[in-house]
Amino acid sequence: MSRTTINDIAALAGVSKGTVSRVLNGHPRVSERSREAVWRAIEQTGYRANVHARSLATGRNNAIALLIAAASDQLFSDPTFAELIEGVRDGLLETDLSLVILMGGSETEDHRTVSYIKAGHVDGLIHLNPFFDDAITAGLPDCALPLVLCGPRPPIPLPRQNWVVTLDDAGGVRQALDHLASRGAHKIAMIGGDPRGVSATVRFQAYRDWLGASFDPDLFEPGDYGAGSGQVALARILDRHPRVDAVFCASDRMAIGALETAYRRGLHVPEDLLVMGFDDHRIAALADPPLSTIRQPIREIGRTAVQTLLAAIAGETPSDKVFPTHLVVRDST
Amino acid sequence: MSRTTINDIAALAGVSKGTVSRVLNGHPRVSERSREAVWRAIEQTGYRANVHARSLATGRNNAIALLIAAASDQLFSDPTFAELIEGVRDGLLETDLSLVILMGGSETEDHRTVSYIKAGHVDGLIHLNPFFDDAITAGLPDCALPLVLCGPRPPIPLPRQNWVVTLDDAGGVRQALDHLASRGAHKIAMIGGDPRGVSATVRFQAYRDWLGASFDPDLFEPGDYGAGSGQVALARILDRHPRVDAVFCASDRMAIGALETAYRRGLHVPEDLLVMGFDDHRIAALADPPLSTIRQPIREIGRTAVQTLLAAIAGETPSDKVFPTHLVVRDST
DNA sequence: CAATGGTGGGTAACCGGTTCCAGCGAAGTT
DNA sequence: AACTTCGCTGGAACCGGTTACCCACCATTG
Structure with a gap:
């Protein structure tokens, strides 16, 4: 009633367990005859090697x-x-x-x-x-x-x-900001990712570096990559700086939240406010309006x-x- | 350089590996002295039993x-x-x-x-x-x-x-429908879950059974538990039956999608349309308006x-x- | 003081694989 | 014909644990 083991296969195929093991692991020096006999026995019994025994012997966990x-x-x-x-x-x-x-x-x-x-x-x-x-x-x-x-x-x-x-987090941020600038944006806000994460910080630093002397901490708001946080973050930014003309979000979901806030405040995208995401997730193309974003080969x-x-x-x-x-x-x- | 094994512990504690194993597994008949010696050796070396060896010996995978x-x-x-x-x-x-x-x-x-x-x-x-x-x-x-x-x-x-x-899927559905009826609903639509799932079907059947002779297939629309599908589903139902006065959704997320559709169509919730969810997920209380729902002890x-x-x-x-x-x-x- | 009973622990078999080593037979070389 | 060489294979050791079995030892008991 117990599982078939390598010994059963060896007995059935009329070879030693060493040979069975060699067949299983594709060892080159096994005769055609043995190989066939072993595979036949394996198919016949539905044998599967015991993972723990193998790991114990090889020292690998797979x-x-x-x-x-x-x-x-x-x-x-x-x-x-x-x-x-x-x-x-x-x-x-x-x-x-x-x-x-x-x-x-x-x-x-x-x-x-x-x-x-x-x-x-x-x-x-x-x-x-x-x-x-x-x-x-x-x-x-x-x-x-x-x-x-x-x-x-x-x-x-x-x-x-x-x-x-x-x-290339920093490169992606620069691509986004260059694009927004080329569309005529002068006051670009950013909604960042979870500040505990390293990549969120890299993105923030790229934003600050790109702005240089004109960097204004009030134009930055951290989020958690989720739509809700994007919604709240843009609302806060607009309360402080109603004249913001572009917002770059560190995720598409936050950008979609930002679109929602823009909609509720009567701001037309892209006429009154440019919005960009990051990721190019499936939802970016389905947003209303479809979202410009930075594609990463995730x-x-x-x-x-x-x-x-x-x-x-x-x-x-x-x-x-x-x-x-x-x-x-x-x-x- | 290799990992410490049970043999190392046995040697260090001055007992046999059998005793070490007994200590590790909480066997009752081990003397206080041996037990202490073994634990000391384990702490000293940071020993951890090899999971594969254990699984091989016991036949359990843990x-x-x-x-x-x-x-x-x-x-x-x-x-x-x-x-x-x-x-x-x-x-x-x-x-x-x-x-x-x-x-x-x-x-x-x-x-x-x-x-x-x-x-x-x-x-x-x-x-x-x-x-x-x-x-x-x-x-x-x-x-x-x-x-x-x-x-x-x-x-x-x-x-x-x-x-x-x-x-109790069916009981939950009945609770929801009873409640909607008690609020004066006469034409109750349902947005169901992914029809490949068994529980979605049980919920649908409970809905059909509850309605009995007045069941109308046009008032039912399947979804996939996501907000987007709830949004689309309610739109479809309203296109067919503008006079619907309540909609029961098989998930809170679909209910939130339904709220969105109601909002866009100028329907006030709950005055023009009653909306219920299912799950009592965190998002239900945060919805606008906060969502009535069926709590499951998930x-x-x-x-x-x-x-x-x-x-x-x-x-x-x-x-x-x-x-x-x-x-x-x-x-x- | 001998018989008894219970406790603690050492020993060895075992779990099911992998792999090294030695041996064997066939083929090739001198 | 004797000696290598080489491919293939069986046997055995080993991976690191668990556990059945047995024995030594000590405390009771009659």
């Missing part, structure tokens, strides 16, 4: 973890995460590795996550959104696993083996993160990758 | 899987999933089991998911949203793992060991699902659990 610093309610409302995860799954498709999603957020969760990693369940880590005060990342330096960051490298101690696969970032991590696990030394962004002009600017 | 039939973009936009997962994590908190989230959706994904389960990675399954034509569920009957369904039991072959932990369902599954894994025979819903009256009715 699994990687996806770290997410945000609490799960944020995670589950952010389509960018969904797409990044899709990309990661794409990258994993051809391998037989499995993917464990670990979420942080609360102190308990962060602790459990670090503990899980240290218990040796996985061979490598992909961190989706590094924070500054990231308890997960903070707990990692002393564990020897390779780590790939999908975002700018945070200024805290990191594991020795770490790589960055991300987009899915490809996910795929590349996996490739980089696999290379690192295999002992190679991959390099960091920073993807360029693209300006997408629609009707909101 | 892991359960969470199945989600929907594609990941749906998953990541549905706050109900997020909360259900929170509940599951709550339930798992005291155990040392780990949680693997498996998403279906496409044919490849479903296949990979079933394959993962059959490879023997987990000890039990929690299925979050059973579908009718659910490839994951369909692939499960012949694997002997216990399965807990967070939703009505679908009318397809299931694994022998299966339990249901869910809410988080508790998650917690209970875990308890039921753990009991089943332990060889006990738990019973199905159906939670009652509660009417929450706010300003939209």
Whole structure:
């Protein structure tokens, strides 16, 4: 009644378990006759190797973890995460590795996550959104696993083996601001992302640098990437500066919230106010009016993160990758 | 340089590895002296048992899987999933089991998911949203793992060991409709959930049964639980039946979409149109106007699902659990 | 003082794979 | 014909835990 093991296959195929193992792992020096006999036995029984026995013997887990610093309610409302995860799954498709999603957020969760990693369940880590005060990342330096960051490298101690696969945040911001300026904007506000995240800060700094001496802190308002925060943020900015003629948002969802506020205040987009998003998520094209935005190759970032991590696990030394962004002009600017 | 093993601990504590194992597993017949020596050695070295060796020896995985039939973009936009997962994590908190989230959706994904389960990675399954034509569920009957369904039991072959932990969908629908009727509604429309899901169908049937002879198929419109679909669905219903005086939505997000359509059409809520949601998600209270809805103890369902599954894994025979819903009256009715 | 009973703990088998090593037979070389 | 060489395979050790079994030891008891 118990599962079939490699011994059963060996007996059935009339070979030793060593040979069965060699067949399973594609070892080159196995005779055609043995190989066939083994595969026949496997098909006949529906045999599947025991993952734990294999991991114990090889020392590999055949699994990687996806770290997410945000609490799960944020995670589950952010389509960018969904797409990044899709990309990661794409990258994993051809391998037989499995993917464990670990979420942080609360102190308990962060602790459990670090503990899980240290218990040796996985061979490598992909961190989706590094924070500054990231308890997960903070707990990692002393564990020897390779780590790939999908975002700018945070200024805290990191594991020795770490790589960055991300987009050119600063370049994207400059593309957006250049575009708004070319459309005649003089007073450009910005609605930023969650300030705990490293990439949000990089985007903010790019905005401040671009404005130089004319930077005005009252024209900046942080958000949390969600539509609601964009709505509130633009309202606050308009209360302080009714003459704002353009607003650049660090996510498409916040831009859609901003559109809502503009609508309620009787401001026409793009005549009275230029609005830009970031991401080029599906919802950007469906907005009213369709949203100009900065496209980031989010899915490809996910795929590349996996490739980089696999290379690192295999002992190679991959390099960091920073993807360029693209300006997408629609009707909101 | 390699990890410390149970042998190192045994040597350090001056006992045999059997004793170390007994200490680790809380075996009662270990002397105070040995126990202390072992714990001291463990603290000193930061020892952690190898999960694979343990699983191999015990035959247990110490892991359960969470199945989600929907594609990941749906998953990541549905706050109900997020909360259900929170509940599951709550339930798992005291155990040392780990949680693997498996998403279906496409044919490849479903296949990979079933394959993962059959490879023997987990000890039990929690299925979050059973579908009718659910490839994951369909692939499960012949694997002997216990399965807990967070939703009505679908009318397809299931694994022998299966339990249901869910809410009283039909009762909730009746509560909503009774309430709308008590507010004077005569022509009650319904916006349903994704018709592939079993619980959406149960809710629809409850609606039809409640209306009896006066049921009119033109007053029903399916959605996908998202705000956008609620918006479109109410528009369609109003086009067919401008005199509708109440609409019951199978999710709060769809209800919020419906509010938007009502607003755009100049209908005042609740004067011209009563609107009800389902779930009592956080957003319901924040809607404008605040949404009357049916509260479901979603988080508790998650917690209970875990308890039921753990009991089943332990060889006990738990019973199905159906939670009652509660009417929450706010300003939209 | 011998028989008894219970407790603590050492030993070894076992879980199901991988991999190194040695041996064997066939083919090639001198 | 004897000696290499080479491809293939069986056997055994090993990965790091758990657990059944057995024995030594000590405290009771008759």
